[in-house]
Amino acid sequence: MEPGEPCGTTYTVCGGGHGLPLTSAIHGTLAAETEDLLADRNTVPGILAEEVVAHSTSHNILGSPPHTPHTHTYRTRHCNVVLFMSSVRDDGFPTVGLDTKEGRDQLYWKTIRAFQYVHQHHLEQADWFLKADDDTFVVLDNLRWLLANHKPEEPVYFGKRFKPFVKQGYMSGGAGYVLSKEALRRFVEGFRTQVCTHTSSVEDLELGQCMEKMGVQAGDSRDTKGRETFHPFPPERHLMENLRLDHYYPTYSFYPILLGAQSCSDLSISFHYVSPEEMYMLEYLSRHLRPHGYRPRYQPALTARNHTEPREG
């Protein structure tokens, strides 16, 4: 299910100190963030950044140029490596062309090409691979918290789980989904061996079918209280509407729909259909404005993992 017209997808390569071509502005913000994270090893983000390197690619689904620069500014601060995938090379904005055609029916093909590119060029730089739209708001630290309980060698992927059409369910494209390294390997392998084929344009559904065929587990991304972390809509819809009465949502939502304050985890990872203004607002609310002296009720532990293999680069 992917409402909204895709048009240009933008692909940008940037990375902190990985020997990739960079634009200076991105390098400044990204390098600072990653180094800050790695330097502060006593805090959770530091630990997680060492073990779990999130690598995101993002599709410009709604297509309007004003979206992308804002997402770009925001996302580059938190991902270890950020890639913006586009069908069109845009000199005003760092992109890599995917050599695909435009249009909604091309979306799955773009996704395939994007993941193939990543597999070919960036596989060793990350443990997990996030795909999101440029109108998806993502809290990377919360994604790292979710992934801390899993290993990149597991064939698993996470997102907002939908139930129809695929036995184990599949993940909503717009809400963003994240593949383990093993899951990405199997996805690319699936196309190479033609176990997975490009049968329709419904990107997230097709990817979900491929995942199932390749034995990649559809993970449960809910928090320890059963509240969802990936969201296919902006916060207001989840918090304020009774989505049990929506025409489609109950058919799609894999898990029971919780209402009101229970609809969203404190440690939510994503929201979709977020305008640029709302993206900045959510950033301000989640990372800046806070009630001084107030201790939130939900205080989950980070489950420690034994990690014996040495990490590389």
Place this chain on the structure above:
Amino acid sequence: MLNFNLKYLCVCMCYMCGGFVLWGQFSYIWGLFCVFVTLIGHNKMGHGTKAHHHEHHHIQAPNKEDVSNLSEGERMELSHSIRVYCIILVKPKDLGNWAAVKETWSKHCDKAEFYSSENVKVFDSVVLNTNDMWVMVRNAYKLAYERYKDEYNWFFLAHPTTFAVIENLKYFLLKKDPSQPFYIGHTVKSGELEYVDDDGGIVLSIESLKRLSKIFEDPDKCPEQGGLLWKLSEDKQLAVCLKYTGVLAENAEDSEGKDVFNTKSVGSLIKEAMANHPQQVVEGCCSDTAITFNGLAPNHMHVMMYGVYRLRAYGHNFKDLPLLPKGSLVDSISSFNINKGVKGKVE
């Protein structure tokens, strides 16, 4: 008080100087001049000993050092000693916002009451029986003082379109003595008058409220209505009355000089920041210790509650010192019910 003495001192000096300098027929001209100066002096009230050429009055949040130097016991004592009473002025047309405020941030006040223009069946309120906003403000403050002067030391007045983070208000007030006359908020200058814009919320210390209650009894200085040819808005009128008692408005700012009381919503401020400094939208927009925003629809208040009190980045270390004692957490989860088939709106 100092005004009065100073005026007469000036007048006496004037006569004395005149007496020394001018002798004979010019002394009565000088006498007239001195009388004239006295009359002019009488009209220009409120300047007193303060340097009245200072344009704005600013007041800051406590320094991080001030707070971190406190012992655990001192902090607990301080936070317990700050008791905030919230006055929310409502009318029946505000029912949607009234419900939202009731269900959200007002629960974080030590006590919150809704002062309504008229009785409304759905909700309890203190009924003021007037539609005039200035009269509502007056009577609400009067009643609040009469009933709660011994129980609360800070009084926060807001409209139902305002969203407030009471914890940040308490943090702001941490080292301020309520027995001093504080009148704090987002200030605006209108000619000579600096007043707190009530859209951003108004904070009065108990001392200010005490002085205000007294001046309410003076119909010349602080009339209930019709005292002036032109009608001032209620927030300006409040400032005029307070000024007579020697209480001046102060603009509240954080350690970086950013306003903490905002008369606009986060969304509006973000839009402005996107236009004015697109490279630094979030950094430039709003304070990390913001206390109020205004112009919020009911749904937005619930989203703000989630965004402020719940949604956060895991491990993001807010190097904060706990102010609230254990066990006194206020439930930040909005306890509203979604009516069947209705999209969360209360009409």
